[in-house]
Structures are given as structure tokens and as C-alpha cells.
Amino acid sequence: MFVYRANGRREPAGRCPGHPHQPHLRTLFAPAVAAAAPDPAKVPDYLAAVKPAGNPEHGDYQANFAMALAKAAGKKPPEVAKEIVAALPATADIEPPTVAGPGFINLKFTSAFLARAVRDLATDERLGLPLAAAPRTYVIDLSGPNVAKPLHVGHLRSTIIGDALVRILRALGHTVVGDNHLGDWGLQFGILIYGYKHFRDEAAFQADPVRELARLYVYINKQFKKADDDDEAPTDDPLKKACQEETAKLHAGDPENLALWKQFMPACLEMLRPIYERLDVKIDHALGESFYNPMLPGIVEDMQAKGIAFESKGAVVIPNAKGIVPRTEEEMKKEEPPAILRKRDGAFTYTTTDLATIRHRADTWQPDAMLYVVGAPQALHFKTLFAQASRWGYDRADYVHVQFGSMLGADRKPFGARKGGVVELMDLLDDAAKLGLEKYEASVADRRENGHKVYEATDAEKREIAEVVGVGAVKYADLSQSRTTDYVFDLDKMTATVGNTATYMQYAYARCRSIFREGDIDDARFRTAPPAVVLAEPAERALVLQLLRFPEAVEAAAADYLPHLVTGYLWDLAKATSVFYEKCHVLKAPTPELRDSRLLLVDLVGRTIRRALGLLGIRVVERM
RNA sequence: GCACCCAUAGCUCAACUGGAUAGAGCAUCGGUCUACGGAACCGAAGGUUGAAGGUUCGAAUCCUUCUGGGUGUACCA
Numbered sequence: 001m002f003v004y005r006a007n008g009r010r011e012p013a014g015r016c017p018g019h020p021h022q023p024h025l026r027t028l029f030a031p032a033v034a035a036a037a038p039d040p041a042k043v044p045d046y047l048a049a050v051k052p053a054g055n056p057e058h059g060d061y062q063a064n065f066a067m068a069l070a071k072a073a074g075k076k077p078p079e080v081a082k083e084i085v086a087a088l089p090a091t092a093d094i095e096p097p098t099v100a101g102p103g104f105i106n107l108k109f110t111s112a113f114l115a116r117a118v119r120d121l122a123t124d125e126r127l128g129l130p131l132a133a134a135p136r137t138y139v140i141d142l143s144g145p146n147v148a149k150p151l152h153v154g155h156l157r158s159t160i161i162g163d164a165l166v167r168i169l170r171a172l173g174h175t176v177v178g179d180n181h182l183g184d185w186g187l188q189f190g191i192l193i194y195g196y197k198h199f200r201d202e203a204a205f206q207a208d209p210v211r212e213l214a215r216l217y218v219y220i221n222k223q224f225k226k227a228d229d230d231d232e233a234p235t236d237d238p239l240k241k242a243c244q245e246e247t248a249k250l251h252a253g254d255p256e257n258l259a260l261w262k263q264f265m266p267a268c269l270e271m272l273r274p275i276y277e278r279l280d281v282k283i284d285h286a287l288g289e290s291f292y293n294p295m296l297p298g299i300v301e302d303m304q305a306k307g308i309a310f311e312s313k314g315a316v317v318i319p320n321a322k323g324i325v326p327r328t329e330e331e332m333k334k335e336e337p338p339a340i341l342r343k344r345d346g347a348f349t350y351t352t353t354d355l356a357t358i359r360h361r362a363d364t365w366q367p368d369a370m371l372y373v374v375g376a377p378q379a380l381h382f383k384t385l386f387a388q389a390s391r392w393g394y395d396r397a398d399y400v401h402v403q404f405g406s407m408l409g410a411d412r413k414p415f416g417a418r419k420g421g422v423v424e425l426m427d428l429l430d431d432a433a434k435l436g437l438e439k440y441e442a443s444v445a446d447r448r449e450n451g452h453k454v455y456e457a458t459d460a461e462k463r464e465i466a467e468v469v470g471v472g473a474v475k476y477a478d479l480s481q482s483r484t485t486d487y488v489f490d491l492d493k494m495t496a497t498v499g500n501t502a503t504y505m506q507y508a509y510a511r512c513r514s515i516f517r518e519g520d521i522d523d524a525r526f527r528t529a530p531p532a533v534v535l536a537e538p539a540e541r542a543l544v545l546q547l548l549r550f551p552e553a554v555e556a557a558a559a560d561y562l563p564h565l566v567t568g569y570l571w572d573l574a575k576a577t578s579v580f581y582e583k584c585h586v587l588k589a590p591t592p593e594l595r596d597s598r599l600l601l602v603d604l605v606g607r608t609i610r611r612a613l614g615l616l617g618i619r620v621v622e623r624m
Numbered sequence: 625g626c627a628c629c630c631a632u633a634g635c636u637c638a639a640c641u642g643g644a645u646a647g648a649g650c651a652u653c654g655g656u657c658u659a660c661g662g663a664a665c666c667g668a669a670g671g672u673u674g675a676a677g678g679u680u681c682g683a684a685u686c687c688u689u690c691u692g693g694g695u696g697u698a699c700c701a
Binding site for chain 2: 347
């Protein structure tokens with residue numbers, strides 16, 4: 001991933017600012033490091049090397065700057081580490097640090113500090129999540145479906161990742177504008193119009209316009225495919241040409257085509273609405289391509305007037321990111337192509353629309369950053385677009401292509417939009433919900449068989465469980481994968497009840513709630529007047545450390561636009577909780593003090609899971 | 625041809641952005657406990673991080689070359 005800054009330089013994205021205890025440790029070290037460092041300018045870099053320990057045996061945190069510092073000072077790393085440790089101010093928050101290996105400084109919080117910190121966390125509705133000191137305004141481009149066909153699994157990633165980023169950035173106090181750049185004006189409507197005029201089944205269209213339009217779209221595209229297989233250049237395909245002509249007529253304002261477009265649009269939007277509802281995704285704006293259509297001639301004129309765009313081979317183009325328009329054969333082989341704003345036939349392209357969109361977003365919301373949650377194949381397009389938009393004068397905001405890998409079929413081949421066997425989103429959600437319910441019922445039967453008292457859910461509750469579990473499974477599967485790599489679509493894995501899945505987290509949440517129900521305990525007390533926390537077992541200590549790390553995970557996810565850092569955190573939290581349950585009885589704790597302390601931890605685990613899943617757009621149920 | 629992305633355990637994925645012995649989940653094998661919710665826990669086995677060089681105290685991570693896959697590449701979006 002890269003960020004285009006105002007100066008046009010390519011820079012890595014911002015680093016994680018660290019969780020609230022990291023600054024605390026850095027403050028502790030700052031004077032000693034400053035005294036030992038020959039170059040004061042490097043002190044912040046050294047302090048940045050105070051980070052969570054990679055291995056719990058080494059403590060809670062580790063300071064890794066002694067090696068670099070020793071080299072700069074011409075000393076031996078372990079000696080430098082020892083000197084710095086000796087120079088630390090006295091504190092009751094950490095145990096005496098130890099020096100190990102080539103000069104690592106290992107740090108461990110005292111139990112007293114952890115107990116105090118987690119008790120403070122209990123009264124904090126934000127669970128430690130900081131509000132940004134300097135809130136920024138983000139415009140996030142997400143989802144962007146082609147409205148002429150039903151959503152399929154390929155649209156999941158942009159929608160789900162984009163929605164999670166909206167929620168995460170908002171949670172940290174930023175202003176976020178979500179904008180769904182609908183594909184509602186391109187060739188797909190030429191295809192629909194041509195298909196409607198020549199191949200429609202009138203009865204089917206009357207009965208269900210949505211389905212008939214979808215059929216026509218697929219039908220025409222299959223005809224294109226044939227041309228490809230015959231090794232004909234797609235542009236020579238007469239059918240495609242005919243569709244392009246219908247598109248051009250629409251764009252030129254042809255009354256018949258415009259009327260058809262207006263007739264088709266509501267049906268197309270109706271096709272999308274229930275899916276967004278089911279996914280629990282609300283996008284602030286849906287300014288599609290058609291919205292920008294009237295602005296396109298002005299965009300091209302303006303860019304030509306400013307000397308950024310010009311004619312080449314009958315089209316109007318903007319140079320590639322390097323500022324070059326290749327003209328000779330040799331250049332065309334070596335250089336990236338320019339982007340076309342207006343084709344030879346006068347039609348505008350999506351590059352022009354994207355430029356109009358940038359101008360509109362910049363003028364309307366004055367964002368500090370514009371994020372495009374769009375698949376990796378469009379990297380070249382955005383590279384060119386961002387570079388030239390900056391030259392055009394829209395250089396205040398950072399442009400980020402938050403790209404993600406393709407969804408692959410079981411054969412590890414990308415899902416092609418035109419290929420058969422593409423799973424429609426609605427069917428996928430139905431299947432996932434059905435599987436979720438089956439597993440729930442199997443689990444209930446199993447528990448009953450083993451003599452447990454089992455709560456009998458009503459049919460309405462079962463439907464709710466199925467939906468929450470099913471949709472959650474699909475979302476979590478996508479979000480838990482680092483977004484840059486391709487990923488293999490696997491429904492069974494998504495709906496698994498073990499491992500790093502939504503179901504496992506939702507179940508962990510339900511377990512927390514169950515303990516309070518079982519003991520008939522009011523949880524409010526643990527949030528308003530929390531009892532003292534007693535850390536008797538290592539499992540409790542590990543759990544507390546994990547609870548305190550929630551802000552760190554969220555901030556890291558926001559810094560690099562990586563929601564999977566939140567799911568990774570959840571998985572660690574869930575594992576720590578499992579061990580805790582195993583080692584520490586809660587309701588049957590040896591003393592009332594310990595029971596209260598453990599109830600506080602259970603309540604915090606439940607709240608943290610709910611909050612973290614909420615940041616990913618995933619819901620929980622109280623019982624399952 | 626050129627450009628971008630990727631390659632980690634049998635499979636699916638991590639690795640806190642250069643840190644200590646590369647970790648999980650499936651699958652395989654073994655074990656624990658009448659179980660505050662067993663959708664559990666513990667353990668074993670599984671690796672020359674695609675290959676070869678280089679950078680340095682230290683590399684899955686950074687640089688070069690190569691191999692193998694994906695994607696894009698002047699009038700689709």
C-alpha cells in the first residue's frame with residue numbers, strides 16, 4: 001500500500017501510535033536514552049523500539065534500542081542496556097528490568113499496576129479507546145457495485161472492509177464520510193438497453209424486472225465471451241460495438257435510452273437494498289457515475305486549459321504517473337500508458353468520472369484523506385489518477401488506494417464476474433445462516449444429551465441467532481484475512497465453530513453473559529463501582545494484559561487500514577479467556593473478593609468482544 | 625515486452641513492519657477433566673520461509689538476480 005501526499009512522494013503509511021502503556025514506558029526511558037545517545041535527533045527512533053514482547057517468557061514489553069545505541073556510541077550492547085536500566089527512575093509500575101540476549105531489555109508490569117489499570121478500564125465506556133488528538137476527515141470510497149447485476153461474493157471485500165474502516169476510524173473520533181460510487185452509467189447500461197431492445201422476455205420483465213435485467217446482462221456477456229474464445233479482438237465484436245453505441249446514445253441524451261435508464265434504475269437499486277440491510281452496512285452517500293455525468297465535459301476542458309490533458313491519437317488523455325505520454329512504439333513498450341479522459345468517439349471514461357468525483361469530494365467535504373477500498377487489479381488506474389489529480393490542484397488530501405486481493409475459487413482461480421459458478425451474495429448469506437442454525441441446534445441437542453439444563457430458544461430467537469451467526473461468519477472470514485493477499489473462498493471454513501471465526505467470538509461473548517445470568521448477578525456494579533482486582537493466577541494476569549491491549553489493536557488497524565489486526569486481537573483475547581476459564585472458577589471462586597474480581601474480568605471480556613466485533617460490523621446475541 | 629501483487633507446516637492463514645526458539649486453526653496421533661456453557665483444555669508430529677547471492681549485531685521482512693503463479697497494460701469499468 002502507498003500514500004500519495006501533497007508533495008507527491010510515495011511514502012509508507014503511518015505507524016501505529018502505540019497503546020496507552022507504551023507512552024508510559026517510553027516516558028520512563030526517555031531521560032536515560034537521551035543521556036546515552038550521541039545523536040539527540042535519534043532519541044525518538046530509539047524510544048519507538050519499546051514494543052510488546054514477542055514471547056511472554058520475555059515479559060510484557062521489550063526495549064530493543066540498546067543494539068543500535070551501542071553501535072552509535074561505540075560500546076557493547078549489553079553494557080549500554082545495563083547502564084540505561086540503572087539510570088531509570090524508581091517506579092512501582094514495573095518490575096526491575098532484566099537484560100538478555102544481545103541487549104534486549106525485558107519489561108514486566110507489576111501486578112499492582114495491572115490490577116489498578118484494569119479496574120480503571122472497567123469504568124471506561126470506551127474500554128480505553130483514545131479519541132484522536134487531531135481528528136481528521138476521511139472520505140471512504142467503498143462497495144461501488146455495478147447496479148445492473150446482482151451482488152456476488154466479489155463485491156464483499158470492498159463493502160465489508162470499507163464498512164469496518166468507517167466504523168474503526170469513527171470510533172477513534174475522526175470524521176468519516178462513506179460514499180458508494182455506484183456503477184450506474186457505464187457500458188453495463190448499454191448492455192441492458194441493447195438486451196432489452198432485442199432479447200427481452202416481456203412477460204418475465206413485467207413479472208420481475210430485476211431478475212429479467214440480470215438475465216439479460218448475463219446473456220449478452222456470454223455472447224461477448226464467445227468472441228473472445230474465437231481469438232477475435234473484443235473491439236471487433238459487433239455485439240459489443242452495438243452495446244457501446246447504445247451507451248454513447250445514452251450519454252448523448254437520447255430520449256429513448258434515457259427513458260429506459262430511468263426505468264431500469266429503481267429496479268436496479270431495489271436489487272441492492274436488501275443486501276445492504278442484511279449486511280448491516282449503511283453508506284452515507286451513493287453518488288454514482290450518473291451524478292457526475294453532467295460535469296464531465298467541464299472536467300476535460302479545465303484539464304486541457306491547465307495543460308494537464310491534451311489530445312493524442314484522437315482521444316484526450318492525461319499522462320501516466322511519471323508525467324509521460326508515450327507516443328513512439330518504443331515508448332509504448334517501456335512506459336505505462338496514459339489514461340483516457342475522452343475517447344475518439346466522444347465518450348468519457350471512468351477516469352474522467354473519478355476526477356469529477358475527486359473534485360466534488362474535495363469541494364464538499366475538504367477531507368484530509370480519500371480512501372479507495374478497491375481491488376488490487378486497479379492499482380495502475382489509481383496511481384495515474386492520484387498523480388494527475390494532485391497536479392490538477394487537488395493536492396490537499398492524501399490519496400490512498402486501500403487495495404485488497406482477489407477472492408479465489410476452490411481451484412485457486414479468481415472468481416470471474418462473467419464465469420459461471422459465481423455465488424450470489426444473497427444465496428451465500430442464506431447458506432451461511434442455515435449452517436449456523438444447524439450447528440446451534442446440534443450443540444443444543446448435544447448439551448441436553450449430556451444432562452445440561454438448556455435454554456429453549458423461541459423460533460424468533462433462533463432466526464436471530466441464525467442471521468447474526470451467518471452474516472457474522474461471512475464478514476469475519478473476509479476481515480480476518482490480511483487484505484492484501486488473495487484468499488480462497490470456503491463456506492465451511494467461514495462457518496466453522498472453532499478457530500479464529502465469528503462464531504467462536506460470538507460464543508465466547510454468550511458465555512460471558514451466561515455466567516452473569518447463571519449467578520443472577522447485576523453487571524452494572526462492575527462498571528460504576530468496580531471492586532478491587534486480585535491477580536492470583538498467571539491466567540488472570542495474562543487476561544488482564546490482553547484486555548489492556550484493545551486500544552493498541554484498534555489504533556494499529558486504523559493506522560494501516562488493516563481490520564484483520566482487530567480480529568487477530570480478538571483471537572488472542574479469546575484464547576486468554578479460555579485459559580482463564582480453565583484455571584479460574586468464577587462463581588465458585590475461593591473468596592468473595594476473588595469472585596468479584598473475576599466477575600469484573602468476565603464483564604470486561606464480554607464488553608470488549610462486543611465492542612471489537614461492533615467495529616467490524618458484526619453483531620452478537622446474548623444466548624446461543 | 626513493461627509494470628504491480630503474491631510465494632511461509634499436508635491444507636487455510638499469522639508473524640506487532642528489522643528482533644530472541646517463524647506461530648495459529650483445520651487434518652493426523654496421543655492425553656486430561658462428571659463439564660460455573662465441551663462449540664473446552666494440554667501435548668506430539670509437521671519448516672533450508674520458492675532458489676541463489678547481498679546489506680548488519682540480527683532478515684520471512686530491505687536490495688539484486690532467477691524460478692513459478694496472479695493481475696494490469698490507448699479508447700470496459
